[in-house]
Amino acid sequence: MSVTFTLNGHAAAVDADPATPLLYALLGELRLNGAKYGCGVGQCGACTVLVDDRPAFSCLLPLSAARGRRVRTVEGLGETGRLGPVQAAFEAEQAAQCGYCIAGMIMRAQALLERNNRPAESEVRTALSPNLCRCGTHMRILRAVRRAAVAMGGAVRDAGEPVGPS
Amino acid sequence: MTVVASRRSVMAGGALVVAFAMARASLGQTDAGTKLAGDLAKFPWLDSWIAVDGEGRITVFTGKAELGQGIRTAFIQLAADELDVTPERVSLVTADTARTPDEGVTAGSHSMQDSGAAIRNAAANVRLMLAQAAATRWGLPPSEVATRGGAAHAPDGRTIGYGPLAAALSLHVAARPDAPLKSAGDRRLIGRNWPRVDIPAKLTGGPAYRRCRQRRVRRPRSASARHAAVARADQGSDRRLTANAGCRRMSATLERALERTAREVDDGKTSPGG
Numbered sequence: 351m352s353v354t355f356t357l358n359g360h361a362a363a364v365d366a367d368p369a370t371p372l373l374y375a376l377l378g379e380l381r382l383n384g385a386k387y388g389c390g391v392g393q394c395g396a397c398t399v400l401v402d403d404r405p406a407f408s409c410l411l412p413l414s415a416a417r418g419r420r421v422r423t424v425e426g427l428g429e430t431g432r433l434g435p436v437q438a439a440f441e442a443e444q445a446a447q448c449g450y451c452i453a454g455m456i457m458r459a460q461a462l463l464e465r466n467n468r469p470a471e472s473e474v475r476t477a478l479s480p481n482l483c484r485c486g487t488h489m490r491i492l493r494a495v496r497r498a499a500v501a502m503g504g505a506v507r508d509a510g511e512p513v514g515p516s
Numbered sequence: 517m518t519v520v521a522s523r524r525s526v527m528a529g530g531a532l533v534v535a536f537a538m539a540r541a542s543l544g545q546t547d548a549g550t551k552l553a554g555d556l557a558k559f560p561w562l563d564s565w566i567a568v569d570g571e572g573r574i575t576v577f578t579g580k581a582e583l584g585q586g587i588r589t590a591f592i593q594l595a596a597d598e599l600d601v602t603p604e605r606v607s608l609v610t611a612d613t614a615r616t617p618d619e620g621v622t623a624g625s626h627s628m629q630d631s632g633a634a635i636r637n638a639a640a641n642v643r644l645m646l647a648q649a650a651a652t653r654w655g656l657p658p659s660e661v662a663t664r665g666g667a668a669h670a671p672d673g674r675t676i677g678y679g680p681l682a683a684a685l686s687l688h689v690a691a692r693p694d695a696p697l698k699s700a701g702d703r704r705l706i707g708r709n710w711p712r713v714d715i716p717a718k719l720t721g722g723p724a725y726r727r728c729r730q731r732r733v734r735r736p737r738s739a740s741a742r743h744a745a746v747a748r749a750d751q752g753s754d755r756r757l758t759a760n761a762g763c764r765r766m767s768a769t770l771e772r773a774l775e776r777t778a779r780e781v782d783d784g785k786t787s788p789g790g
Contacts (some may be wrong), residue, residue, distance in 0.1 A: 374775075384721030425721035436717045444711065448584030449718030456719065485584060 351482075355416045358426030368414035372406075373397045375413050376423060384424035384453040388482075395481030398454035399423050405461045424453040427460060436460045439498035440491075447485035454481050459495045467504025472505055550693040554633030555579070559617040559756045560690040565638035566595065568646075568682035572666045574599060576635055579619025580627040581611040582714055587627045589712045591635050593705040597698055598639035600663040601678070603705060640695040642687060649681045 354363045357380065364375045376382045376399070385408050388396030392407040399408045400422040401415075427434035433441060435454050446452045455478060462469060462477040469477070474495050483491065496506040552560055559565070567575040578597045582588040588608050598601040609615055611622070619631055643663055650668030651658040653676065662669045667677045699708070717723065 382721060383723050423721065424719070427720075430716045430722075431719050433719065440719050441711070441715060444715060444719045446584070446712075446715050449715070452718050453721060 353413045353417050355418060356420045357476045360421055361462045362421075364413060366413060368412060368417075370413045371409050372399070372401075372416050372421070373408035376421075377409060381478075382423055382425055383469050383490075386450055386453060393482075394451070395454040395458065396451050398481060400455045400457055400461055403461060403464060405510065422457070422460075424456050427456065434460075435501040436463065436494075436498040439494040439501060442497060442511050443494040445487055445490035445494040447483075447487045451481060451483045451485075451487075455483065455491055459491075459498060463495070463499055463502050463504070467499055467502045468507060469499070469504075470507045471509045526614075527636065552634075552691055552693050553637040554638055555617060555619050555630045556634040556691050556693075558619075559634070561688055562638050562641055562691055563687040564617050565635055566642050566676055567668055568642065568687070568688060570679045570683045572601075572605065572677045572679035572682070574601060574678075576606060576608045576639075577612075577616040578608065578610050578627075578631045578635060579617040581622040582629040583622065584714070585627065586712050586714070587622075587631070588714050589710060590628065591632060592713065593708075593710055594632055594636040595639040597703050597705045598636055599643050599666075599678075602667040603710070605666055637693070637695060638691055640697050641691045644695045645685060645687070645689075646678055646681045649685055653681075724784075 351368060352363045352365045353368055353375075354361065356362065357376075362380060364370075364379050366379060366431050373385055373387060377387065385399050386396035389393035390409050392410040395407070396406050397407055397409040400406070400420075401411065402406055403501065414450075420442050428437050436459050440446065440452065440456060446453075447467070458478055458481055459474075462474065466473070471492075474492065478491070478495070496509050499506045525610060551557055556565070565577055567577075569575070574595060576591055578587070578591055580587055588610060592603050592606045592608055594718050595608075599606075617634075644658075647661045647663050647668055648658045649658075650670070651661045654670050654674060655659070656670060660671055667675050669675045700707075
C-alpha cells in the first residue's frame with residue numbers, strides 16, 4: 351500500500367509496509383543520504399528529520415505516521431552553493447568532524463530557530479541534547495547555532511558560557 | 517640500513533614480517549643511504565602517490581582514510597604547496613585498495629607523519645622532475661627554471677605547463693630523499709586554515725557514509741549461544757547472510773530487507789545452506 355506525504359516540498363509516495371520506519375524509506379526507496387542510521391532505537395539523533403516542523407527520530411517513526419504530513423530533511427534546506435542559514439553557519443564554523451551526526455544536528459537546530467530565533471543558550475543545549483556527537487564537535491556546533499540564530503534575524507541569549515577557543 | 521619493526525609486529529608476525537619489511541625498505545634506500553620520508557620508504561615509486569595528467573591536473577593517492585580528521589584537505593594543501601599549483605588543481609583518492617598504497621590502518625595520529633610526509637616529499641620530487649624536464653627542453657641549467665601556477669618558467673619569459681611536461685615523463689621512478697622542500701616562508705597553504713573539502717557534502721546530504729548495500733552484524737543472543745550453520749537468507753532476492761565466529765553478517769540493498777533477515781535470524785527461521 352502506498353503512503354503519500356510531502357518531502358522537502360514535493361509530493362512523495364512510498365510503496366511499502368506502513369510499519370516500515372520512515373528512515374528506511376528515505377534511505378531506500380527515496381534515495382536520500384542526509385538522515386543517517388545510527389542506533390535504530392531513537393537514542394542518538396543521527397536520523398532526525400522534521401515532520402510538520404517538529405524534530406522526529408525517523409528510525410522510530412512508522413511510515414504510516416508520515417501520511418499526509420510535511421517531512422523535511424537536510425537536503426531540503428539547501429545545497430552546495432545555495433546553503434540554508436543553518437547549513438551556512440555550520441560551514442562557517444567548520445562544525446563537522448566525521449559528520450555522521452551533523453544532518454540530525456542541523457535539523458534539530460533548524461526546528462528550534464524556526465520556532466524561536468532568540469533562544470537562551472540553555473535552550474539551545476536542551477534542544478540539541480537528544481543528538482549525540484562522539485567526535486566531540488559540540489563547541490563548534492554551539493557556535494554554529496549562535497551564528498545561525500543571527501543569520502535568521504535573532505540571537506542566542508546568554509551565550510556567555512565558556513565555549514573554548516574560536 | 518635500519519629496519520624499524522615494532523615489538524607488536526614482531527610478536528604478531530615473527531621473522532617473516534621482518535624479512536618482508538627489509539625487502540621493501542631496501543627499495544626505499546638510495547645510493548646516498550638516506551631514508552625516505554614516511555611511507556615513501558615502503559612505496560618509493562612516485563606514481564604510487566602522484567599522477568599528473570595531460571592537462572596538468574594532479575591526482576594524489578593516499579592509503580589513509582578520510583574519516584573527518586581532515587586529511588583530504590591537509591594532503592591537498594601539502595601537495596599543492598610543494599607542486600606550486602592551486603589546490604583546485606589537486607584531487608585526492610583515499611584508501612582505494614585498487615589504486616592507493618596499502619598504508620595499513622588509519623589510526624594513532626599517523627596519517628600526517630606516514631602519508632603526509634610521503635605525499636609532501638613525493639610532490640617535491642615531481643616538481644623537481646618537471647622543472648628538470650623543462651630545463652632540458654630549453655637547454656637551461658635546472659636552477660634557472662622556476663615553477664609556479666602549474667607551469668615551468670624560464671628567465672626569458674618562456675613558459676610550459678605541467679601537462680605537456682608530464683606527458684613526456686614517467687613517474688614510475690623511485691623518489692630521492694633530498695628533493696628540496698618549501699621553506700616556511702615559501703608556503704602558501706601549509707600551516708594556514710583552509711576550509712575542509714569534505715564538509716559541504718556532510719551539510720547537504722551528499723553521499724558521505726552511504727553505501728549501495730546496507731550491512732549489519734547480528735550477534736547471538738547470549739555469549740554462549742551460536743547461530744545455526746551459515747544460511748543464504750533468501751534465494752532470488754539480493755539479501756545475503758554469512759556467518760563468522762558465531763556472528764551473522766547480513767547485507768541487502770534496502771534497510772527493511774535487512775531487518776527482515778535480522779528477525780529471521782533471531783527467530784531461527786533462516787535455514788542452513790548456501
